[in-house]
Amino acid sequence: xxxxxxxxxxxxxxxxxxxxxxxxxxxxxxxxxxxxxxxxxxxxxxxxxxxxxxx
Amino acid sequence: xxxxxxxxxxxxxxxxxxxxxxxxxxxxxxxxxxxxxxxxxxxxxxxxxxxxxxxxxxxxxxxxxxxxxxxxxxxxxxxxxxxxxxxxxxxxxxxxxxxxxxxxxxxxxxxxxxxxxxxxxxxxxxxxxxxxxxxxxxxxxxxxxxxxxxxxxxxxxxxxxxxxxxxxxxxxxxxxxxxxxxxxxxxxxxxxxxxxxxxxxxxxxxxxxxxxxxxxxxxxxxxxxxxxxxxxxxxxxxxxxxxxxxxxxxxxxxxxxxxxxxxxxxxxxxxxxxxxxxxxxxxxxxxxxxxxxxxxxxxxxxxxxxxxxxxxxxxxxxxxxxxxxxxxxxxxxxxxxxxxxxxxxxxxxxxxxxxxxxxxxxxxxxxxxxxxxxxxxxxxxxxxxxxxxxxxxxxxxxxxxxxxxxxxxxxxxxxxxxxxxxxxxxxxxxxxxxxxxxxxxxxxxxxxxxxxxxxxxxxxxxxxxxxxxxxxxxxxxxxxxxxxxxxxxxxxxxxxxxxxxxxxxxxxxxxxxxxxxxxxxxxxxxxxxxxxxxxxxxxxxxxxxxxxxxxxxxxxxxxxxxxxxxxxxxxxxxxxxxxxxxxxxxxxxxxxxxxxxxxxxxxxxxxxxxxxxxxxxxxxxxxxxxxxxxxxxxxxxxxxxxxxxxxxxxxxxxxxxxxxxxxxxxxxxxxxxxxxxxxxxxxxxxxxxxxxxxxxxxxxxxxxxxxxxxxxxxxxxxxxxxxxxxxxxxxxxxxxxxxxxxxxxxxxxxxxxxxxx
Numbered sequence: 001x002x003x004x005x006x007x008x009x010x011x012x013x014x015x016x017x018x019x020x021x022x023x024x025x026x027x028x029x030x031x032x033x034x035x036x037x038x039x040x041x042x043x044x045x046x047x048x049x050x051x052x053x054x055x
Numbered sequence: 056x057x058x059x060x061x062x063x064x065x066x067x068x069x070x071x072x073x074x075x076x077x078x079x080x081x082x083x084x085x086x087x088x089x090x091x092x093x094x095x096x097x098x099x100x101x102x103x104x105x106x107x108x109x110x111x112x113x114x115x116x117x118x119x120x121x122x123x124x125x126x127x128x129x130x131x132x133x134x135x136x137x138x139x140x141x142x143x144x145x146x147x148x149x150x151x152x153x154x155x156x157x158x159x160x161x162x163x164x165x166x167x168x169x170x171x172x173x174x175x176x177x178x179x180x181x182x183x184x185x186x187x188x189x190x191x192x193x194x195x196x197x198x199x200x201x202x203x204x205x206x207x208x209x210x211x212x213x214x215x216x217x218x219x220x221x222x223x224x225x226x227x228x229x230x231x232x233x234x235x236x237x238x239x240x241x242x243x244x245x246x247x248x249x250x251x252x253x254x255x256x257x258x259x260x261x262x263x264x265x266x267x268x269x270x271x272x273x274x275x276x277x278x279x280x281x282x283x284x285x286x287x288x289x290x291x292x293x294x295x296x297x298x299x300x301x302x303x304x305x306x307x308x309x310x311x312x313x314x315x316x317x318x319x320x321x322x323x324x325x326x327x328x329x330x331x332x333x334x335x336x337x338x339x340x341x342x343x344x345x346x347x348x349x350x351x352x353x354x355x356x357x358x359x360x361x362x363x364x365x366x367x368x369x370x371x372x373x374x375x376x377x378x379x380x381x382x383x384x385x386x387x388x389x390x391x392x393x394x395x396x397x398x399x400x401x402x403x404x405x406x407x408x409x410x411x412x413x414x415x416x417x418x419x420x421x422x423x424x425x426x427x428x429x430x431x432x433x434x435x436x437x438x439x440x441x442x443x444x445x446x447x448x449x450x451x452x453x454x455x456x457x458x459x460x461x462x463x464x465x466x467x468x469x470x471x472x473x474x475x476x477x478x479x480x481x482x483x484x485x486x487x488x489x490x491x492x493x494x495x496x497x498x499x500x501x502x503x504x505x506x507x508x509x510x511x512x513x514x515x516x517x518x519x520x521x522x523x524x525x526x527x528x529x530x531x532x533x534x535x536x537x538x539x540x541x542x543x544x545x546x547x548x549x550x551x552x553x554x555x556x557x558x559x560x561x562x563x564x565x566x567x568x569x570x571x572x573x574x575x576x577x578x579x580x581x582x583x584x585x586x587x588x589x590x591x592x593x594x595x596x597x598x599x600x601x602x603x604x605x606x607x608x609x610x611x612x613x614x615x616x617x618x619x620x621x622x623x624x625x626x627x628x629x630x631x632x633x634x635x636x637x638x639x640x641x642x643x644x645x646x647x648x649x650x651x652x653x654x655x656x657x658x659x660x661x662x663x664x665x666x667x668x669x670x671x672x673x674x675x676x677x678x679x680x681x682x683x684x685x686x687x688x689x690x691x692x693x694x695x696x697x698x699x700x701x702x703x704x705x706x707x708x709x710x711x712x713x714x715x716x717x718x719x720x721x722x723x724x725x726x727x728x729x730x731x732x733x734x735x736x737x738x739x740x741x742x743x744x745x746x747x748x749x750x751x752x753x754x755x756x757x758x759x760x761x762x763x764x765x766x767x768x769x770x771x772x773x774x775x776x777x778x779x780x781x782x783x784x785x786x787x788x789x790x791x792x793x794x795x796x797x798x799x800x801x802x803x804x805x806x807x808x809x810x811x812x
Binding site: 008011012015016018019022023026027032033034035036039040041042043 | 114115118119136137138139140185188189192193195196199200203204226230
């Protein structure tokens with residue numbers, strides 16, 4: 001039974017990590033352009049590099 | 056101009072721009088108005104940003120061409136295209152006027168772009184969508200962790216001692232209660248609001264079930280009895296939030312699409328200042344008495360009176376008539392008209408309360424108020440459901456007391472009834488079906504602006520059609536091409552290619568179809584109200600009205616029918632050649648009308664056009680009932696008469712004159728090429744020119760109504776099984792969790808069938 005004492009916090013911690021990742025991804029606009037990324041990978045030359053730090 | 060139009064036709068399948076009213080102003084004003092939409096993002100560096108809506112970008116090559124070209128321009132720091140929304144964000148240094156250069160560069164690449172007023176798009180709805188998504192994430196996290204603990208409790212049934220079980224429940228409660236408080240807030244808030252208004256909606260039984268489940272679980276755990284419903288409570292919220300989020304997203308998306316259409320039309324007018332300078336200003340800033348310059352191809356931004364200049368305007372969106380109108384000084388011009396050939400100076404009368412647009416906006420508003428009385432199926436279900444559930448819980452309480460159960464058992468079983476009847480599946484029924492149906496129609500080029508529009512479309516039992524621009528193409532086309540020799544057509548086209556007059560464009564299109572692209576004659580002169588003249592290879596040519604070309608003097612000329620428009624080509628030394636034009640029916644219009652009739656929607660045509668062309672079109676379409684020369688008020692009167700007979704009329708229209716009728720009808724559809732106000736007044740918008748989308752929309756609406764009814768039936772079957780269990784005290788947390796989740800999943804799967812049918 002003592003295993004529970006660390007198993008439950010471990011499960012909660014991992015779950016919380018997933019939740020945080022989800023909240024981050026919605027806030028960071030990961031779902032704003034769902035089609036663009038799939039097409040951008042096909043560009044084969046060094047196109048304009050976009051500043052990622054801008055919004 | 057003709058060559059550009061040809062290009063557009065190739066790359067943009069959903070273009071709404073072939074209407075002369077919208078193609079005409081594609082290039083020139085967009086270039087000038089761009090500067091007004093530039094925002095300063097970083098004052099210290101002088102960095103400015105501009106959002107552009109780009110048409111036609113579809114693939115990697117497009118991204119590369121667009122971003123690459125802009126990036127090469129001086130001072131451009133960043134250019135990023137969002138392929139999903141067609142929005143291009145540009146950041147640059149330099150003067151605001153540089154915005155025009157970007158648009159020019161994009162136009163040269165073959166991607167027409169327009170400034171996009173980003174600030175008009177920020178809305179409360181997307182904030183609500185994000186809030187629900189976060190709530191969904193929290194509920195999902197809590198559900199998974201609580202379920203982990205619950206499964207060990209269920210699996211350990213009989214072996215686990217009470218102390219361990221109670222510990223598990225306390226931990227579950229510690230996870231579930233904050234999650235319920237956060238994720239359940241949207242439901243609790245809505246339920247409170249509705250109770251304050253002395254009404255009940257679905258959120259009342261939902262909130263009650265969730266709260267009771269939590270309170271009961273806390274009580275049981277504290278007493279050490281060992282039955283807890285924390286898992287059921289968070290799972291309920293998780294499923295309910297999926298439904299709520301889908302619903303909000305659908306509304307946000309539809310609203311977004313409607314606003315996109317409006318934002319693309321961000322209106323700019325050219326005001327002539329006191330010192331004679333012409334300046335581009337937002338149309339909203341125009342005051343009555345301002346003098347405006349309206350260039351050829353530009354749309355009138357406001358109502359006004361012509362002060363100087365004379366020339367034809369395209370009024371088809373305003374009056375529903377295809378033939379251009381000639382405006383002279385002193386003549387009235389209405390916003391929505393397109394200036395065709397000569398610069399006109401206008402004195403604005405926009406703010407006067409009796410202007411055309413103000414009157415139409417008032418009628419639209421009145422129509423929308425009457426429509427908001429429509430009650431959605433889901434709300435109807437809630438009205439019947441809530442009293443039934445409370446009655447059932449009351450009976451359970453009384454029944455157990457009567458048969459001699461302890462008060463504790465009686466209360467517990469009554470609460471179990473309230474928990475198990477939580478209308479989770481009920482709340483999912485409408486959003487799940489509507490999201491799938493609207494997504495399906497979107498792929499077919501039909502934009503649905505609200506979920507209940509589909510319900511109303513499924514109920515409609517009468518169809519009213521506007522003629523010009525709806526059943527017809529809304530622009531004249533050459534109909535006697537057989538009687539004109541290819542040489543004459545080519546000559547006329549050389550004159551016509553440089554002109555924006557609808558008849559000139561019809562000739563240019565006919566020549567392009569029959570002979571392919573051709574040249575434009577040098578030094579074409581356009582005479583307002585007359586026609587075009589030029590000299591080609593030493594021979595003087597004239598193309599235009601009978602009097603302008605001298606054709607009215609020729610003896611052997613029979614007048615054309617009342618329905619027809621005509622123009623003449625006069626080549627020196629030859630008899631004039633007649634070109635006859637008519638507003639052609641859209642392809643498939645007759646089939647669409649017949650298909651709707653077969654689906655229980657008899658049709659009728661309501662047109663503002665002259666009687667002769669209306670009768671002709673009605674005969675060709677097989678519509679027995681039609682009326683011509685109607686004003687907007689007359690169309691509304693006809694709709695009200697039908698409603699008084701108990702009919703539910705569907706209105707299909709496109710012009711500004713149709714907007715009040717569109718909002719007065721039971722349900723309405725406008726064409727993608729329609730005037731802004733009509734698109735915003737209509738419930739559904741058909742992109743592109745295909746009328747068979749009307750039939751598709753009706754079919755999908757009917758299919759989604761049957762799916763919805765099936766789903767209500769499924770949710771009730773679930774209740775028919777679960778409620779007796781609860782009444783007789785047989786529900787434990789395991790049964791509750793299983794029954795609730797399975798009913799929700801079944802309802803969602805049934806809705807997904809729509810995507811394949």
